[in-house]
Each structure stands twice: as C-alpha cells, then as structure tokens.
Amino acid sequence: MRLSMIRRYPFTSVIVLLLSAWLSAGMSTAVLAAPDPTEQLRPFVDKILGILTEETLQGEENRGKRRVKVMDVAHERFDFEEMSKRVLGSQWRQLSNSEQGQFVDLFTKLLEHAYIGKIENYSKQKVVFKGQRIKGDRAQVETELVDKEMVLPVSYIMILKGSEWMAYDIVVEGVSLIRNYMEQFREIIRKDGYASLVKQIEDKVHELEANAGKPDTTDLLIDKKRS
Template identity: 40%
Template structure:
C-alpha cells in the first residue's frame, strides 16, 4: 500500500510538472507573437493615421522609430554578408550595419505604407531555443500572402532577423546580391549602391523591390 501511494504521488508530481512546463512554453510562445503583433499594430496605426497623409516625411520618421527596436540589424548584417563579414574591419562593419539598417527600415516602411486595410492573421509560431518563427498571412480580396518572421532572443526581447515572403527569404535575397557585387566589384562599391538605394527610398523615387 505504501509503494502504491508513493507511485501515485510520483505520477501526480510528474504530470503537474509537465503541465507547468507546457504552461510556461505557451506563455513564452504567446510573448513572441504578441510582441510582434504589437509592433505591427503600431505601424499600421501610423500608416492609417490621417494626420500623416500630408506629411510623408514625418510618417516615415515615426515608422522608423517603431521598427528600429524590433529589428536585429547586426544579426541581419552578418547573415546578409555571410563569409564576406569576416574580411571587414570593425569600422567597416559598423558603417555597413548603419547603412543596411537604414535600407531595411526604409524598405519595410515603403512596403507597409501600401497597406489598404488587409487582414493580418497570425497562424502559427515555432520556438527552438533562442530562435523563433511567427507565421502570418496577409488576406486580400483576391489572394493570401504568406509572411513568416524569423526572430532571435536578445535578453528579454525577441527581434526580427529575417522575413520570408511567399517562401523567399529577404536576407538570402540580399546575400546573393551583396556577394555578387563584392566579388565582381568591391565592398566599397556595395556601400555606394546601398547609399544610393537609401536616398532613393527616402526621396520616394525607388521601387519597393528588394534590389540594390
């Protein structure tokens, strides 16, 4: 009888622990999606705010202020340059991250400015250690666009380090372009092209494609 009692106590403790771990995992997963959703909601609020319609520069500045804390530009920069990152000096790395960050902010802002009351669904999330993916869908009248956000945990924050739009990775796309420019021309030429792209985006004269 004593052994049976101990067995059932062990089972109760074990299942209690499993329930607690499941609860913690769910809370962590929710925190990842909720944090991303909060940022996207804030961005949409700015885009749809009537007071910014006549002042696109103020709107873009407001959007950058919201977007910046949610992006891990260092991680994005390293992944976009891949092996070329190793060849850069500390100053070159800082200069690249600064310029690449401006490019990403302006590119994302330009895309989101075309928002026209589409529904955004948060359909799934996967967490593996310090990495996570949040799957979303942009529902339009005639089609659905899948957008997956890849995030990395930095301290208590989850930051985006890649987007996958309809199966195409933003960082992989940039990596291919950057490597071609560096190999055929030079890193200095890449920086020159990035600078021009940023200026064109800020002036509203660049298209919204992820091309340099």
C-alpha cells in the first residue's frame, strides 16, 4: 500500500503542477488580452485631429467633406445607440424597434451638428491623456486639451462591448453631455409628450443645418418662453 501511494504521489503532483501552470498561463493571457480603454481611444483622437489638420480638407468649401470623415471615425468609437438609450431613460423602453432606430438616427444628427462641428475649434490644441479608471465594463478616460492660453479637461465615459471600449458620454469641465440632454428631454416629455420632443429635435437639426458654419448660440431645445 505504501508503494502504491508513493507511486501515485509523483503523478498527482505532476497533474497539479500542470493544472497550475495552465491556469496561470490562461490568467496571464486574459490579462494581456484585456482591452485598454486609453489605448483604444488614443488612435481615435489621432484620426480626428488628422482629419481636421489635413491640408486637402481645409477651408469652408470643404466643411461638408470634413464632417463626413469625422462622423465616419466617430462611429468607430462612439456608441450612439447607448447615448440615445441614456438620454431617453424609461421612455426608450416604451418605443418600438422602429421608433428606437428613428430616434438614434435623429439624435446622432443633432450631436453631429451641435457638437461634432464644434471640434474644429480645437484642431490646434494638444490632447494629453491624464489617466483612466476602470470598474467592470465601465471606464473613464481623462484627457486635457492644452494650448498656450488654456487647459480644458475632457473625460470620456466608456462601456466595454465585446472587445471594444465605446464612448457614450463626454464630460467637459464637469458638464456631462448626456446628462445635459437627458434633463432637457425629460422636461419636454413630461410637459408635452414624446412626439413633441421628436419635433423639437427635428426643428433644431434643421436650424443647425441651415446655419452650418455659423456659431450656435445655444444647444438647448426647450423654448424658454414656454418653460
């Protein structure tokens, strides 16, 4: 019996060691393979700045081309559906699939005209990555827009979907883009209903399209005379 135990012991030890090595290797691979939000965001920012500084895309006559290219890149790293869900809150679940799709398209257009166009003002600033915080499938990447006259803090709020970190909110100097719109939309829906919200967004998009190239004095949708 002792001989049997002695013979089995080395075999058992080898199995344990092999399992330990396999688990350790698996865990190491998982850690190495885990996507990094900053490293995924960095090339996105570089692409945007590259478009804004490309010589062949300079000038007012090329504004349309620049915007198309910027939006193509924006779709690579911004989750516009997630943004739409968050700004609508509980209202999102009450919409049909078709209505949800229509709202995503409309809200994306609003963001394109109200915000994406404005980034041209920051094409000459340097982007400095300051750090990140990760908690589960959520992350916050801190950056700063820097030039000789200012330092503008910009945070990207991201969610992990598959192997990609997608941004669903931008916080500029402590002000959340999504929360800003969420509060406005909630008030409009409460007072006038969802259909009125859609109409006001459509009107705002048309206004921004008509005034393309001119500064937008406000991003608010709510008519102050009515509120």
